[in-house]
Amino acid sequence: xxxxxxxxxxxNILKGLLLGALLLxxxxxxxxxxxxxxxxxxxxxxxxxxxxxxxxTLGYAGLFDLGYIAFYAIGAYTAALASIxxxxxxxAAFCAVVLAVAVRFLEGIPILRLRGDYLAIVTMGFGExxxxxxxxxxxxxxxxxxxxxxxxNIYPARLLGFTLTTNTHYYYLILILVLLAxxxxxxxxxxxxxxxxxxxxxxxxxxxxSGIPVAKMKLLAFVISGGFAAIGGCxxxxxxxxxxxxxxxxxxSVLIVAMIVAGGMGSIGGVLLGALILGGIPQILQVxxxxxxxxxxxxxxxxxxxxxxxxxxxxxxxxxQRRKTEMLGx
Amino acid sequence: MxxxxxxxxxxxxxxxxxxxxxxxxxxxxxMMINFAHSEVFMVGAFLxxxxxxxxxxxxxxxxxxxxxxxxxxxxxxxxxVLIERLAYRPLRHAMRLIPLISAIGVSIMLSNSVFxxxxxxxxxxPQIIAGHPIALxxxxxxxxxxxxxxxxxxxxxxxxxxxxxxxxxxxxxxCADDIATAGLMGINANKIIAITFLIGGALAAxxxxxxxxxxxxxxYNIGFLVGVKAFTAAVLGGIGNIAGAVLGGFVLGIIExxxxxxxxxGNQWKDVVAFVVLIGVLLLRPSGLLGEKIAEKV
Numbered sequence: 001x002x003x004x005x006x007x008x009x010x011x012n013i014l015k016g017l018l019l020g021a022l023l024l025x026x027x028x029x030x031x032x033x034x035x036x037x038x039x040x041x042x043x044x045x046x047x048x049x050x051x052x053x054x055x056x057t058l059g060y061a062g063l064f065d066l067g068y069i070a071f072y073a074i075g076a077y078t079a080a081l082a083s084i085x086x087x088x089x090x091x092a093a094f095c096a097v098v099l100a101v102a103v104r105f106l107e108g109i110p111i112l113r114l115r116g117d118y119l120a121i122v123t124m125g126f127g128e129x130x131x132x133x134x135x136x137x138x139x140x141x142x143x144x145x146x147x148x149x150x151x152x153n154i155y156p157a158r159l160l161g162f163t164l165t166t167n168t169h170y171y172y173l174i175l176i177l178v179l180l181a182x183x184x185x186x187x188x189x190x191x192x193x194x195x196x197x198x199x200x201x202x203x204x205x206x207x208x209x210s211g212i213p214v215a216k217m218k219l220l221a222f223v224i225s226g227g228f229a230a231i232g233g234c235x236x237x238x239x240x241x242x243x244x245x246x247x248x249x250x251x252x253s254v255l256i257v258a259m260i261v262a263g264g265m266g267s268i269g270g271v272l273l274g275a276l277i278l279g280g281i282p283q284i285l286q287v288x289x290x291x292x293x294x295x296x297x298x299x300x301x302x303x304x305x306x307x308x309x310x311x312x313x314x315x316x317x318x319x320x321q322r323r324k325t326e327m328l329g330x
Numbered sequence: 331m332x333x334x335x336x337x338x339x340x341x342x343x344x345x346x347x348x349x350x351x352x353x354x355x356x357x358x359x360x361m362m363i364n365f366a367h368s369e370v371f372m373v374g375a376f377l378x379x380x381x382x383x384x385x386x387x388x389x390x391x392x393x394x395x396x397x398x399x400x401x402x403x404x405x406x407x408x409x410x411v412l413i414e415r416l417a418y419r420p421l422r423h424a425m426r427l428i429p430l431i432s433a434i435g436v437s438i439m440l441s442n443s444v445f446x447x448x449x450x451x452x453x454x455x456p457q458i459i460a461g462h463p464i465a466l467x468x469x470x471x472x473x474x475x476x477x478x479x480x481x482x483x484x485x486x487x488x489x490x491x492x493x494x495x496x497x498x499x500x501x502x503x504x505c506a507d508d509i510a511t512a513g514l515m516g517i518n519a520n521k522i523i524a525i526t527f528l529i530g531g532a533l534a535a536x537x538x539x540x541x542x543x544x545x546x547x548x549x550y551n552i553g554f555l556v557g558v559k560a561f562t563a564a565v566l567g568g569i570g571n572i573a574g575a576v577l578g579g580f581v582l583g584i585i586e587x588x589x590x591x592x593x594x595x596g597n598q599w600k601d602v603v604a605f606v607v608l609i610g611v612l613l614l615r616p617s618g619l620l621g622e623k624i625a626e627k628v
Contacts, residue, residue: 064427110613111609111613114612114613114616116426117361117363117569118565118612118616120363121561121562121565121608121612122608122609122612122613124558125562125605125606125608125609126605126609128558128601128605129602129605129606129609132598132599132601132602132605133602135598136595136598136599136602250554250558254434257427257430257431258431258434261427261428261430261431262431265425265427296446297442297446299438299442300438300439300442300443300446302435302438303434303435303436303437303438303439303442304435304439305435306431306432306434306435306438307417307432307435307436307439309431310421310424310428310429310431310432310435311420311421311432314421314424314425314428315424315425
């Protein structure tokens with residue numbers, strides 16, 4: 001009985017209602033004047049996927065990565081190239097993930113022994129190098145003009161005999177992926193691995209002395225993040241059917257870091273809320289301010305909201321419970 | 331060709347060095363990357379533009395050049411202090427990444443303020459200093475380049491004298507060493523931090539004006555790339571180390587210009603080369619060229 005009551009706690013009911021709303025929303029609005037928001041929500045969903053991915057590196061293991069968007073880019077470009085050459089969605093996604101994970105692994109081995117800000121700078125450098133290479137390697141990536149070239153095509157994704165063409169289709173695909181990411185995050189967070197990561201984040205030396213293979217664990221968190229980014233990039237490429245280096249600038253990496261920090265590092269709910277707010281604010285402001293003379297001010301307000309958020313909630317909007325208890329302990 | 335490129339590299343490097351000093355001073359004391367610094371550089375350039383308009387009526391000559399620099403540097407310094415006071419100080423005891431977020435917010439606000447209220451286009455920067463070629467043996471030096479280089483060096487020497495010999499400079503060094511103990515010795519840490527941001531902002535604004543004079547145009551988004559490079563320079567030299575920031579700036583400037591000049595399609599790849607050098611240095615010598623190896627605190 002108690003177990004049953006716990007299952008129907010207000011919190012769980014709220015989560016259920018939210019999920020129901022997210023499932024039904026596109027069906028309700030897809031034929032109305034607000035159909036455009038399905039696309040906005042899909043984009044926010046992609047940010048949520050990326051933020052949940054980076055949360056392994058930044059939130060759990062405490063590694064400051066400022067070049068994360070590079071792996072989104074690698075995923076997107078791999079998928080685009082695969083599709084241009086006639087590959088389907090699943091093989092392209094597989095390829096994207098394998099490549100991104102491999103690159104992330106090779107990047108991680110030398111750099112993960114660096115600490116704090118140095119790691120941030122090296123990952124930033126790596127992210128910029130990736131973008132510049134995509135921009136300059138005309139023979140492979142068509143440079144700043146992006147893929148596909150004239151006469152080539154990125155074909156819509158086909159999954160289980162179903163072709164995904166509309167924004168609503170991709171919305172559901174992204175929603176499923178985000179839910180999967182939440183489940184994976186939750187299971188890993190409450191496993192041996194998750195506890196090891198948190199131990200490393202809190203005190204690397206103590207973790208090492210407690211028998212945690214620190215280098216391996218860090219690399220694992222780093223690589224898992226890369227896989228999430230690649231899947232997001234792959235979906236992005238098939239959805240937009242067009243990729244350019246412009247989508248993968250440094251600010252995007254920073255924005256994802258900001259989502260995690262503003263939401264609450266290491267807290268799944270916080271990260272989702274951060275992605276919703278930071279990913280959504282520019283679009284909400286766009287809607288609210290459209291037609292008024294304030295429309296051009298939306299990025300200014302976005303900056304202001306960022307500053308005010310950390311001023312009033314420096315621990316994040318929804319801080320992780322585990323972290324909270326640690327803070328009280330000190 | 332080589333000596334010509336070397337001169338170009340030194341001029342570019344002197345601009346990087348001036349900005350890198352601001353990053354390194356703040357990092358030395360607060361152990362924090364001041365991400366909004368690149369936008370102070372950008373705003374400094376626009377303040378210089380405004381000052382040019384102001385002094386254009388007074389008449390040209392050296393008085394107006396000095397006036398432009400003084401006004402821009404004062405404005406940049408005040409902006410730095412303001413950013414610290416409003417966006418960083420309230421968060422000084424928060425987790426390390428938190429001030430980074432407010433810095434990003436401030437950066438977005440600054441670049442969008444210029445975008446909204448000044449111009450969203452490239453603006454021409456008046457040639458307040460007329461450059462003319464000076465022939466030196468088999469290569470040509472532009473007097474403008476010489477002047478930019480000289481102004482930067484004068485500012486750097488001034489800073490190093492200030493930090494070495496003045497009372498405030500001594501207090502800055504004490505704070506960089508151990509801010510808590512410095513406080514116990516009767517140093518007003520808040521004041522010293524504000525002064526650090528003042529100096530960093532003023533140097534960044536000077537770099538903004540020099541950059542405007544050198545390239546002839548400025549835009550609301552020039553801060554980012556230059557800022558990233560200058561930060562790279564600071565890390566390259568060993569962040570927190572003043573001589574290191576200067577050395578890192580020159581090394582990076584020279585490498586960039588040489589890459590642009592000698593590699594095939596060099597202009598496209600020069601930024602890649604700059605970042606590869608940064609990563610290489612950090613992997614092989616994580617404390618930078620002149621940084622001291624810091625013992626792990628247990």
